[in-house]
Amino acid sequence: MYEDPRIASLALQGHVQALDVFRTGLATGRLAHAWLITGPPGIGKATFAFRVARIILGGEAPQSPAGRRITAATHADLLVVGRGFDEKKQRYRGEIVADDVRPINAFLRRTAAEGGWRVVIVDGAEWLNRSAANALLKILEEPPPEAVLLLTSSAPGRLLPTIRSRCRRLDLAPLPSACVQSIVMGAAPDLDPAELQRCLAGANGSAGRAFALLADEGGRMAGLVEKVLAGQSVSQSYATAEAVLRKDEGFNLFFSLLSDALQERARGAARQGLGVSVVFAQAWEAIMRLQAETERFNLDKQETLLEAMTIASKA
Structure with a gap:
């Protein structure tokens, strides 16, 4: 029922002030090289990270060349790392391993394909195992110019303190009820009103929790x-x-x-x-x-x- 965050980022619900932080940093040339985007599960941290990537890479307009490539997962200057999907077991792996993180080095060593920034999204950074976390830490210790790493996490306390200390932290707030309702109704327009109210009542500002309650x-x-x-x-x-x-x-x-x-x-x-x-x-x-x-x-x-x-x- 969840919409792909690449696509959902075109119509991100809420988090307007948090986005302004990135717009201002980009406009003033003071954009931190690494960010830790935190908040409760289900409030759209991955969707937010993709919207930030669109801002940095000039792909906010859905029909722009960069916008279309981000949506199609073909933008050469955007790399996404997360838990791999096990096709045999039809589920996501229980951790992010070192092999998932290693491509970041090669990605950041080369020149930006479109002559601008390079963006790396590490979605669910709390799932990094020890080897993967150490590999990421080495990258954060010597970040290349014009590169931004966006780490999302619902449990930042599970990250190495040295990783947290090298990132600027941005805490996303729970979504307003109207935003949660809009997201749920977009995915399930024919939902029974009583079921909708039950889900919204326990959502606590999290669309993910609303969908869990709906299930x-x-x-x-x-x-x-x-x-x-x-x-x-x-x-x-x-x-x-x-x-x-x-x-x-x-x-x-x-x-x-x-x-x-x-x-x-x-x-x-x-x-x-x-x-x-x-x-x-x-x-x-x-x-x-x-x-x-x-x-x-x-x-x-x-x-x-x-x-x-x-x-x-x-x-």
Whole structure:
């Protein structure tokens, strides 16, 4: 249901002030060479990065030569790095590996094909494994002129401190409700009004979360997450795991909703000045790592779900 961020960047929703930061930096010749674009999952960080690439490469107009090449993924001065897609398993790999990062060196060593800037987007930088992170760090330590690296991350704390210190950080805010509604209606114009309101009510400014809620027909999966966080017996946890795995894409949906719920509790506790916010944050980190390792090593999903529920209920 998600639109390709290359295309979606032509009609980016929200983040106007953040875009102005790049427009001003480009106009004044003070554009930082590396940026860490952060914010909650599903608010359009990748789409934002592609819009920035369009600004830098002169491709904001969809029918301009540069605009068409960016949309078609053929612009010679734009390189995109992210988790590779495993065609056999039909899913994204659990990490970004060194082989994914190495092309950046060759890309930045050559002269810009169109005589201007070169742009590298590293989407989901929190998925960099140790070798990939070290390879990227070497590039950030000696950046070439007229090159910009855009790193997106929903979990910047998982990045090496040395990578964070070499990037200018830009935190994107959650989207206004009207923007989320526009994105959802664009993807599902015939959506039942009651379902739309249910999704918007729990979206918290994230189109990605709205789509996750939309996939959770009737809110059943969200209800399972709430029961987990309220505490349940071992037998109830097994029943929950079975219910999750019976649904197509249930595993990923459950983790998405559980992740969002923990993050929301962490933010709420932090706003109230409660030290328990750290506990929720640590639980979220452990669960995200558990999901990534399950995807990477093809671990037993039922065991992963049971462990994740134990972590969440303790928090």
